Amino acid sequence: MTETTTDVTKSLTIPQPGATGWARLRHWAIETPIIQFVALVALIVVLVVMIPAFITRPQASIAILVIASLLALAAMGQTLVVILGGLDLGIAGYITFGAMIASNATSRLGWPVPVAFLVTLMVCGGFGAIVGWLCHRLRIQPLVMTLGVGAILTGGSMFLAKGDYNGQPPQELRSLAQLTGTTFGLPIPPVLFIVVGLGVLLWLFLAKTSAGRKLYATGVNPRAAALARIKTSLVWTIVFAFSGALAGVAGIFIAAFGSGWSQSIGDPYLFAGLAAVLVGGTTFGSVRGSFTRTAIGALILTIVSTLIVSRGLAEAQSRIVYGIIILAVVALYGRERHVRDRF
Amino acid sequence: MNQILRFLQRNSWAFALLLAAVLLAVNLVVSPSFLSADRLAATLATLAPFVLVGFASTPAILSGGIDVSVGPLATFINCLFIAVLLPYGLGDWFVALPILLLAGAAVGTVTGVLIAIVRLHPVVASTGVLFVLVGLSITISRNPVSAPPNWSDGLARSYGWLPGALIPIGVVAIAWFLLRRTAFVSNLLATGESDVSAYGAGVNVTTVRVLAYTFGGLIASVAGIALSALLQSSQSSLATTYALLGLAAAVLGGTSLGGGKGGLLGTFFGALVIYLLQQLLTALGVQPSFVQVAYGLLLVVGVLLGATLLNPRLTRIRT
Numbered sequence: 001m002t003e004t005t006t007d008v009t010k011s012l013t014i015p016q017p018g019a020t021g022w023a024r025l026r027h028w029a030i031e032t033p034i035i036q037f038v039a040l041v042a043l044i045v046v047l048v049v050m051i052p053a054f055i056t057r058p059q060a061s062i063a064i065l066v067i068a069s070l071l072a073l074a075a076m077g078q079t080l081v082v083i084l085g086g087l088d089l090g091i092a093g094y095i096t097f098g099a100m101i102a103s104n105a106t107s108r109l110g111w112p113v114p115v116a117f118l119v120t121l122m123v124c125g126g127f128g129a130i131v132g133w134l135c136h137r138l139r140i141q142p143l144v145m146t147l148g149v150g151a152i153l154t155g156g157s158m159f160l161a162k163g164d165y166n167g168q169p170p171q172e173l174r175s176l177a178q179l180t181g182t183t184f185g186l187p188i189p190p191v192l193f194i195v196v197g198l199g200v201l202l203w204l205f206l207a208k209t210s211a212g213r214k215l216y217a218t219g220v221n222p223r224a225a226a227l228a229r230i231k232t233s234l235v236w237t238i239v240f241a242f243s244g245a246l247a248g249v250a251g252i253f254i255a256a257f258g259s260g261w262s263q264s265i266g267d268p269y270l271f272a273g274l275a276a277v278l279v280g281g282t283t284f285g286s287v288r289g290s291f292t293r294t295a296i297g298a299l300i301l302t303i304v305s306t307l308i309v310s311r312g313l314a315e316a317q318s319r320i321v322y323g324i325i326i327l328a329v330v331a332l333y334g335r336e337r338h339v340r341d342r343f
Numbered sequence: 344m345n346q347i348l349r350f351l352q353r354n355s356w357a358f359a360l361l362l363a364a365v366l367l368a369v370n371l372v373v374s375p376s377f378l379s380a381d382r383l384a385a386t387l388a389t390l391a392p393f394v395l396v397g398f399a400s401t402p403a404i405l406s407g408g409i410d411v412s413v414g415p416l417a418t419f420i421n422c423l424f425i426a427v428l429l430p431y432g433l434g435d436w437f438v439a440l441p442i443l444l445l446a447g448a449a450v451g452t453v454t455g456v457l458i459a460i461v462r463l464h465p466v467v468a469s470t471g472v473l474f475v476l477v478g479l480s481i482t483i484s485r486n487p488v489s490a491p492p493n494w495s496d497g498l499a500r501s502y503g504w505l506p507g508a509l510i511p512i513g514v515v516a517i518a519w520f521l522l523r524r525t526a527f528v529s530n531l532l533a534t535g536e537s538d539v540s541a542y543g544a545g546v547n548v549t550t551v552r553v554l555a556y557t558f559g560g561l562i563a564s565v566a567g568i569a570l571s572a573l574l575q576s577s578q579s580s581l582a583t584t585y586a587l588l589g590l591a592a593a594v595l596g597g598t599s600l601g602g603g604k605g606g607l608l609g610t611f612f613g614a615l616v617i618y619l620l621q622q623l624l625t626a627l628g629v630q631p632s633f634v635q636v637a638y639g640l641l642l643v644v645g646v647l648l649g650a651t652l653l654n655p656r657l658t659r660i661r662t
Contacts, residue, residue, distance in 0.1 A: 148641075319478030
């Protein structure tokens with residue numbers, strides 16, 4: 001115990017100097033969605049400069065906010081699943097089911113709106129719970145399971161509706177999501193407040209409750225979490241159930257917003273929702289994932305596609321831009337470790 | 344009984360073969376002319392894109408990753424061939440074939456580089472590429488373009504006794520058979536099983552990974568050609584369907600998503616099962632929406648069986 005200054009012991013015993021300059025900035029950029037936020041502000045400036053009508057007519061900005069909030073709602077469950085280290089490809093199926101219940105069951109069978117919500121929550125949540133439990137129990141990749149369940153739900157919705165796409169959601173549901181809707185006299189559709197409210201609840205849950213901490217712990221290292229006496233099976237079941245239920249509710253609002261449904265209503269939201277999660281900076285099994293990031297991601301994507309469409313380009317080009325944005329953002333900070341470093 | 348189970352566990356392709364045989368028998372009962380010689384060429388031509396997209400997604404899964412962009416790559420090649428190369432007079436087979444194969448391999452290599460060198464999560468990287476490919480396909484051909492008479496037409500009919508659709512499937516199968524003689528496939532399986540151990544054993548993990556995606560892209564371009572042969576028009580809207588079908592075929596064929604286990608033979612039977620199920624339900628006059636339910640159920644049941652009954656390493660399930 002005389003010589004304590006070998007390189008190894010030195011690095012362990014002497015405190016490291018605090019990070020400065022570039023390293024600190026990099027750390028900050030990884031820990032908080034600061035880059036995304038700056039990008040969002042820049043995009044808003046570009047949008048206002050290119051289309052000044054956004055200042056004079058607040059309706060246009062509200063339209064963008066509503067579209068972004070629907071995307072954020074569809075991606076809410078996916079955010080939780082990605083934090084857990086999984087992937088839910090059944091989102092499209094859940095959305096289609098919710099949209100079918102909202103437009104078809106209400107108009108054809110005369111279901112009242114609360115019943116429609118309840119049935120959607122039960123069915124989508126139930127399917128999600130089964131998927132989560134089975135994937136955890138049998139160590140199945142959620143990717144394939146959710147893919148199969150999504151196909152079952154999409155096909156099942158069409159089967160139950162008997163191919164009838166004519167139904168419209170009832171007026172009370174449409175006034176919740178459509179642009180003409182008002183909240184307490186304000187010309188803002190209630191869906192915006194509903195999504196913001198859900199987002200705040202989710203933030204409280206993730207950041208302030210022990211259940212939220214358990215979710216992060218399970219995502220980062222399931223084995224360590226299990227050894228810390230977290231019931232990882234329960235975490236998986238609940239998270240996938242939430243993912244299904246939230247996507248189902250998103251489906252109801254999407255149908256109300258668009259006044260109807262079709263068999264492919266969920267498809268754009270599956271991949272765009274995943275894009276919103278990734279652009280926001282939530283990565284698989286990461287402690288830095290949160291819904292705030294997803295909401296910023298959804299806003300960025302909505303504004304980008306508005307800009308693209310306003311330049312006279314088609315929806316196809318916005319897909320290409322989405323793809324490049326995903327790759328660029330994830331390459332910035334979502335990189336995995338080299339095999340050499342895990343050896 | 345135990346012996347059968349052990350055989351199924353040891354050969355990952357055997358379960359899909361069994362399922363395919365049962366479905367084939369049922370198909371023959373429902374429509375006895377199913378395998379008649381004059382329908383065989385058309386049947387195989389419909390089957391070929393399924394099988395080839397399944398083949399294309401297999402190497403990536405074997406390497407321990409996943410590539411969800413092979414289906415859209417196949418439809419992109421289809422659009423490139425019919426909506427760009429043919430109208431611009433580059434449609435002769437000796438011009439078009441190298442261009443298409445090179446394009447497919449190049450896109451596959453880009454995906455591979457993003458995954459192995461930029462080290463993005465495979466799902467994320469291939470989703471990004473999927474977006475770009477779908478966007479490009481729609482840009483090239485917004486609406487379906489029909490093709491003038493061209494050489495690919497022959498791949499959907501028969502040359503004498505030989506059904507044309509067997510040519511693309513056969514070429515890929517032979518290429519895989521030859522590759523199995525090289526160290527590449529062993530290294531691929533080792534990397535998929537445990538990249539850390541493979542790295543420790545001196546396998547160049549990065550190169551093996553990139554090559555897996557390149558090979559997948561190459562097969563996807565063959566799938567795109569087979570798709571063009573079948574449709575004789577450009578269909579950019581099929582991208583999402585094929586993105587999921589390829590994965591389903593590989594998984595049903597016993598290829599483990601964890602990597603390192605499976606092969607093209609299983610994928611072939613997996614694609615056959617999906618195709619036969621679709622044919623059977625159509626022949627029975629079931630609604631198309633129910634076909635999708637059955638396809639989802641098949642996928643779920645296949646995965647569940649693969650994880651429980653057919654899993655050779657199932658000793659104790661974690662608690």
